Amino acid sequence: MNYHDPVLKAESIDALGIRMDGTYVDATFGGGGHSRAILDAMGGSGRLFGFDQDEDAKDNIPENENFNFIQSNFRHLSRYLKLYGVNTVDGILADLGVSSHQLDEATRGFSFRFDADLDMRMNQNADLTAKTILNEYKEEDLVQVFSDYGEIRNSKTLAQAIVNERRLRKIENSQDFINMMGPIIRGKRNRYLAQVFQAIRIEVNDEMGALKDFLTNVGQTLASGGRIVVISYHSLEDRLVKNYLKSGNFEGKQIKDFYGNIERPFKLITKKALEPSQVEISRNPRARSAKMRVAEKK
Numbered sequence: 001m002n003y004h005d006p007v008l009k010a011e012s013i014d015a016l017g018i019r020m021d022g023t024y025v026d027a028t029f030g031g032g033g034h035s036r037a038i039l040d041a042m043g044g045s046g047r048l049f050g051f052d053q054d055e056d057a058k059d060n061i062p063e064n065e066n067f068n069f070i071q072s073n074f075r076h077l078s079r080y081l082k083l084y085g086v087n088t089v090d091g092i093l094a095d096l097g098v099s100s101h102q103l104d105e106a107t108r109g110f111s112f113r114f115d116a117d118l119d120m121r122m123n124q125n126a127d128l129t130a131k132t133i134l135n136e137y138k139e140e141d142l143v144q145v146f147s148d149y150g151e152i153r154n155s156k157t158l159a160q161a162i163v164n165e166r167r168l169r170k171i172e173n174s175q176d177f178i179n180m181m182g183p184i185i186r187g188k189r190n191r192y193l194a195q196v197f198q199a200i201r202i203e204v205n206d207e208m209g210a211l212k213d214f215l216t217n218v219g220q221t222l223a224s225g226g227r228i229v230v231i232s233y234h235s236l237e238d239r240l241v242k243n244y245l246k247s248g249n250f251e252g253k254q255i256k257d258f259y260g261n262i263e264r265p266f267k268l269i270t271k272k273a274l275e276p277s278q279v280e281i282s283r284n285p286r287a288r289s290a291k292m293r294v295a296e297k298k
């Protein structure tokens with residue numbers, strides 16, 4: 001099965017404005033579709049570092065002396081680059097979220113389409129799993145996860161049902177969890193389940209915390225004139241990216257210097273997020289919620 005179909009491939013590579021002798025980072029290597037396109041654009045020179053926290057991504061490492069794979073969370077970007085003697089880079093690409101491989105691999109527990117252990121870790125060595133969250137989180141913390149990350153309208157009812165269920169038995173696998181949700185599903189079943197699974201996945205992998213650390217690293221690691229390209233799939237992620245690129249902080253607050261000039265660490269290349277074309281969405285429906293933002297370090 002195809003590991004992953006890269007989203008907005010031509011547009012994102014174009015936005016990086018690749019220099020043949022430059023140094024680039026693909027923060028979310030996955031199936032390596034974007035990485036291979038960056039290597040092609042560099043035509044046999046330059047350097048590319050590909051990060052992924054999922055050990056399965058290692059199967060896709062290209063045989064190319066200009067490429068280094070780093071199996072790590074991208075929140076540690078600058079620290080790992082320094083180990084390679086790299087302090088600044090000319091461009092960074094991040095294509096956030098999960099890969100098709102992760103969603104389609106039943107045993108990983110990311111998808112409600114299969115019956116599997118409730119795992120959902122992108123990093124197979126991490127401690128926190130979906131099972132721990134469902135069986136151990138306090139009711140009010142579950143409410144927060146479902147409303148913030150899944151925009152579940154009846155998140156209180158859902159959290160209460162989980163707490164009642166686990167008093168009787170441990171919630172072990174996805175089909176038991178889905179059966180338990182039966183009477184409380186609101187609206188379209190698959191949409192509801194997708195939102196619940198997405199919310200748990202974001203919490204398991206601390207996706208918002210990792211994105212904040214990553215963006216802070218980007219600010220420190222991009223050389224002047226270097227480009228950052230981020231493709232996100234969730235409104236909370238997109239808001240963090242938008243605010244940070246606009247103002248250098250996550251709230252989007254205008255910060256003024258001593259002379260009253262507004263500080264802007266980046267020049268925005270996309271004023272409005274770019275979305276995939278209808279042609280791309282019909283070929284690859286998983287691209288439908290993608291939003292790409294591009295900025296240049298001043």
Ligand SMILES: C[S@@+](CC[C@H](N)C(=O)[O-])C[C@H]1O[C@@H](n2cnc3c(N)ncnc32)[C@H](O)[C@@H]1O
Nearest residue numbers: 004006028030031032033034052053073074095
């Ligand atoms: C949407 S896929 C990227 C697909 C890739 N662009 C391609 O063309 O195949 C996202 C990948 O990023 C990885 N990932 C997500 N968050 C990460 C993080 N915080 N640190 C490292 N890797 C991460 C996932 O494991 C997954 O393989």
